[in-house]
Amino acid sequence: MRDHGLLVNTATGLYGWGAQLEAVYEGLTRALSAEAEDARPVVLRFPPILPRAVFEKSEYVASFPQLFGAIHAFQGDECAHEILERAVAEGEDWSDRTRLTDFVLAPAVCYSVYPLYGGTVLDGGKTVDASGFCFRHEPSTEPGRLVSFRLREFVTIGSPADAAAWFGTWYERAPAFLRRLGLDVRVEAASDPFFGTTGQVMAENQREEGMKAEVVVPIGDHPVAVASINCHRDHFGRIFDIRSADGEPAHSACVGFGLERLAFALVAAHGPDTVRWPDEVRALLW
Amino acid sequence: MRDHGLLVNTATGLYGWGAQLEAVYEGLTRALSAEAEDARPVVLRFPPILPRAVFEKSEYVASFPQLFGAIHAFQGDECAHEILERAVAEGEDWSDRTRLTDFVLAPAVCYSVYPLYGGTVLDGGKTVDASGFCFRHEPSTEPGRLVSFRLREFVTIGSPADAAAWFGTWYERAPAFLRRLGLDVRVEAASDPFFGTTGQVMAENQREEGMKAEVVVPIGDHPVAVASINCHRDHFGRIFDIRSADGEPAHSACVGFGLERLAFALVAAHGPDTVRWPDEVRALLW
Numbered sequence: 001m002r003d004h005g006l007l008v009n010t011a012t013g014l015y016g017w018g019a020q021l022e023a024v025y026e027g028l029t030r031a032l033s034a035e036a037e038d039a040r041p042v043v044l045r046f047p048p049i050l051p052r053a054v055f056e057k058s059e060y061v062a063s064f065p066q067l068f069g070a071i072h073a074f075q076g077d078e079c080a081h082e083i084l085e086r087a088v089a090e091g092e093d094w095s096d097r098t099r100l101t102d103f104v105l106a107p108a109v110c111y112s113v114y115p116l117y118g119g120t121v122l123d124g125g126k127t128v129d130a131s132g133f134c135f136r137h138e139p140s141t142e143p144g145r146l147v148s149f150r151l152r153e154f155v156t157i158g159s160p161a162d163a164a165a166w167f168g169t170w171y172e173r174a175p176a177f178l179r180r181l182g183l184d185v186r187v188e189a190a191s192d193p194f195f196g197t198t199g200q201v202m203a204e205n206q207r208e209e210g211m212k213a214e215v216v217v218p219i220g221d222h223p224v225a226v227a228s229i230n231c232h233r234d235h236f237g238r239i240f241d242i243r244s245a246d247g248e249p250a251h252s253a254c255v256g257f258g259l260e261r262l263a264f265a266l267v268a269a270h271g272p273d274t275v276r277w278p279d280e281v282r283a284l285l286w
Numbered sequence: 287m288r289d290h291g292l293l294v295n296t297a298t299g300l301y302g303w304g305a306q307l308e309a310v311y312e313g314l315t316r317a318l319s320a321e322a323e324d325a326r327p328v329v330l331r332f333p334p335i336l337p338r339a340v341f342e343k344s345e346y347v348a349s350f351p352q353l354f355g356a357i358h359a360f361q362g363d364e365c366a367h368e369i370l371e372r373a374v375a376e377g378e379d380w381s382d383r384t385r386l387t388d389f390v391l392a393p394a395v396c397y398s399v400y401p402l403y404g405g406t407v408l409d410g411g412k413t414v415d416a417s418g419f420c421f422r423h424e425p426s427t428e429p430g431r432l433v434s435f436r437l438r439e440f441v442t443i444g445s446p447a448d449a450a451a452w453f454g455t456w457y458e459r460a461p462a463f464l465r466r467l468g469l470d471v472r473v474e475a476a477s478d479p480f481f482g483t484t485g486q487v488m489a490e491n492q493r494e495e496g497m498k499a500e501v502v503v504p505i506g507d508h509p510v511a512v513a514s515i516n517c518h519r520d521h522f523g524r525i526f527d528i529r530s531a532d533g534e535p536a537h538s539a540c541v542g543f544g545l546e547r548l549a550f551a552l553v554a555a556h557g558p559d560t561v562r563w564p565d566e567v568r569a570l571l572w
Contacts, residue, residue: 049421074352
């Protein structure tokens with residue numbers, strides 16, 4: 001990718017990109033809109049930042065402490081500033097010179113969605129088309145494993161039947177969409193990267209109960225998950241106090257597409273020059 | 287804005303937005319591309335994150351310590367995780383439970399550009415069209431003062447004459463562009479929000495020497511800077527070791543447009559329904 005001038009590397013797992021790749025992201029954004037159109041979702045876009053209050057409520061810290069990014073800021077006077085400046089200049093660890101702010105980096109986009117329905121009783125299912133930059137602290141040179149990336153999520157919140165239907169729909173539709181983009185697609189039972197020894201048990205349960213599936217495609221020789229389909233049961237309904245019409249905690253499900261991984265997989269499959277991509281792929285994107 | 291369903295508020299200075307506003311951002315992105323086209327810039331897009339090594343080198347901490355966001359992550363074991371979880375659950379300050387990572391939030395987009403030319407001697411001026419989300423830790427309810435926002439920058443790096451010409455060009459062109467969008471425009475000598483008492487002197491010098499100008503438009507009754515034109519002299523050339531053809535530290539200049547502020551000013555000027563905006567404005571954007 002870098003050899004073809006598509007990416008510029010700025011740090012491990014962090015890249016800038018050029019006009020050609022930006023056009024691929026725009027094309028994927030458009031094609032995914034068309035794909036979800038029949039559900040008439042509420043369209044919401046979010047900044048890369050999540051309020052800390054939402055994050056703390058979300059139980060993310062319990063499950064994935066190794067992945068989140070908290071935003072710290074300097075909040076001192078001129079004396080403290082001198083000490084901070086010196087620490088930075090001398091290459092010292094200046095972790096203790098800043099304090100936690102009211103903000104964290106968004107670990108996924110749907111965490112910004114649930115609070116909007118918090119404390120309400122839904123009159124039927126709600127479907128949201130949400131997108132934004134996410135952060136995961138797992139710097140790596142593994143293809144497609146980025147620290148900062150764009151996630152496009154189609155989320156439904158409603159009855160257990162609504163959530164199960166959404167999971168079932170996208171279990172079929174996500175791989176079909178990716179096949180139309182000319183990708184070699186495999187669907188796998190999956191689990192989230194829960195932390196620690198208790199986490200391993202949670203991951204096994206999740207896998208056994210069929211609550212998460214991933215759509216895996218190759219980036220070169222590496223199989224990479226470019227989409228995931230998730231059934232949350234009443235996890236977020238309970239946490240954010242969203243109730244379905246019968247007064248019970250709402251269920252939710254979402255499908256998420258990683259735009260960078262998808263774009264990298266398309267480049268790996270069809271070559272670095274997007275003008276030469278197959279006509280049927282170009283027609284879907286542009 | 288919120289009353290018209292254009293924005294959803296998630297925290298002080300932090301908003302999600304809907305399809306209509308997203309279309310305005312896309313329109314502004316396109317119109318600004320057209321505006322800078324004749325300079326044939328290298329197009330680069332960046333994630334909201336900057337490598338900490340670049341940030342530490344940039345001298346941002348010396349000038350604007352009150353504004354940056356540093357990214358912290360949890361890097362402990364299962365015992366440390368229990369302590370972290372308990373602190374979060376009990377609403378304690380958990381600042382000390384995380385450590386600084388190799389990443390900070392991008393305070394401006396051009397900080398991602400200079401390192402790409404670091405250690406080189408330029409064969410003529412380089413012009414870059416750069417864009418990405420930026421972070422400034424100044425949570426506020428003031429219109430247009432956001433914690434996280436998109437900045438579009440046109441940067442030139444070259445001889446002192448190249449940089450001066452770029453500043454002069456955009457000193458004329460930025461306000462002319464905004465007038466064509468139907469905005470009531472004023473250009474003002476400006477200074478950056480340097481920290482502390484030494485900072486006040488630096489700000490006065492910057493203003494006296496005409497190194498920064500802002501294009502100010504109203505958002506309702508509030509005058510807000512939606513674009514700034516900046517001459518950096520050899521500041522970044524010196525820091526990042528970029529040299530112009532004669533071997534001297536390169537000079538640089540940039541113009542930056544705040545997309546959110548611009549969009550808010552357009553809504554304030556032309557109303558919440560973009561379909562009813564004046565034809566000449568619509569023609570520029572879409």
